Amino acid sequence: MSGCGDPCDKCEQLMQPYLDRVLDEAERAEAESHLEACGYCAKRFRFEEQLRQFVRSACCEEMRPELGAKLASLRTSA
Amino acid sequence: MSEMARDSEPRRLATDVRDRIRFEEEALALSDQVYRVARRMVSSRDEAEDLMQETYARAFRSWRSYSPGTNLRAWLLRILTNLNIDRGRRKQRAPDTQPLEEGDYYLYNRLEAASRDGNADEDRIVERLSQDDIVGALSAVPHDFRDVIVLVDIGDFTYQDAAQILDIPIGTVMSRLHRGRRILKQELAERAVGGVT
Numbered sequence: 210m211s212g213c214g215d216p217c218d219k220c221e222q223l224m225q226p227y228l229d230r231v232l233d234e235a236e237r238a239e240a241e242s243h244l245e246a247c248g249y250c251a252k253r254f255r256f257e258e259q260l261r262q263f264v265r266s267a268c269c270e271e272m273r274p275e276l277g278a279k280l281a282s283l284r285t286s287a
Numbered sequence: 288m289s290e291m292a293r294d295s296e297p298r299r300l301a302t303d304v305r306d307r308i309r310f311e312e313e314a315l316a317l318s319d320q321v322y323r324v325a326r327r328m329v330s331s332r333d334e335a336e337d338l339m340q341e342t343y344a345r346a347f348r349s350w351r352s353y354s355p356g357t358n359l360r361a362w363l364l365r366i367l368t369n370l371n372i373d374r375g376r377r378k379q380r381a382p383d384t385q386p387l388e389e390g391d392y393y394l395y396n397r398l399e400a401a402s403r404d405g406n407a408d409e410d411r412i413v414e415r416l417s418q419d420d421i422v423g424a425l426s427a428v429p430h431d432f433r434d435v436i437v438l439v440d441i442g443d444f445t446y447q448d449a450a451q452i453l454d455i456p457i458g459t460v461m462s463r464l465h466r467g468r469r470i471l472k473q474e475l476a477e478r479a480v481g482g483v484t
Contacts, residue, residue, distance in 0.1 A: 221390060221391050221392055222391075224391050224392075225391060225464070225465055225468065229439075229446075229464075231446070252395070253391075253392045253395045253396075256394075256395045256412055256413060257391070257395070259413040260394070260413055260416075260472075261440060263413055263416065263421065264421055264425070264440055264441070264471075265440060265441055267418040267421040267422060268323075268326075268327050268421060268422060268425060268437075268441050269323055269441070270322075270323065270326045270332075271319065271322075271323075272318060272319050272322040272323075272339075273332075273336075276318075276322070276336050276339060276340075277315075277318060277319075279336075279340055280315060280318055280339060280340065280343045281315055283340065283343050283344050283347055284311045284315075284347055285307070285311075285347050285348065286304060286307045286308045286311055
């Protein structure tokens with residue numbers, strides 16, 4: 210366990226908001242300067258980014274055409 | 288005057304029909320995207336298909352309550368989410384009763400530790416996870432957390448949209464997303480590497 214002043218702890222906390230692009234400018238700069246200097250965090254950030262893309266593509270199940278037809282038949286204007 | 292009123296009535300009806308047709312076409316054009324989210328909110332394809340049909344039937348009935356120009360995909364998912372809750376398919380759980388999850392680096396650290404012997408390329412470590420691992424892990428995440436992950440990470444909605452769709456404060460979206468992703472990673476680690484050693 211690292212102490213509370215560990216910059217990697219801080220970087221870990223910033224990872225999700227960083228990838229969600231919701232950090233303010235100062236926090237983003239803090240995360241980026243740490244990432245440039247720290248291979249440990251940089252690898253984990255890259256992994257997390259790839260993981261998100263993988264989750265998105267792995268969980269993407271296409272709708273069956275039969276369902277599309279059923280939905281269209283629910284229209285009330287026709 | 289009365290003649291004008293008589294004249295405008297058919298015109299009003301014609302506009303109404305045109306608006307309705309346009310609404311229906313736009314809603315149907317989004318059905319693939321709505322389905323992708325719906326499918327991960329329930330556990331089977333059959334359930335997702337039922338839910339989609341109920342959602343579209345309701346949307347077509349209440350099309351007038353949609354304000355043109357606003358986010359139609361979010362509007363449809365709001366209906367879908369409410370129907371999903373109404374049908375009692377989910378048991379609401381208090382997020383506080385969930386076990387404490389591991390940190391954000393947990394999954395990487397576990398995968399890395401497991402691949403030391405194989406001398407794996409660290410940038411390809413994500414490839415140790417299979418599609419089944421991911422789908423299984425996501426469905427093991429409790430509903431409250433999973434819905435937020437599905438909306439934001441798969442549906443590509445903003446925090447604000449997700450908050451409106453689920454009718455919860457934006458701060459709750461953020462905290463559920465944060466904890467939900469950690470739970471997801473714990474589930475993934477269990478599937479890919481096995482239980483905690």
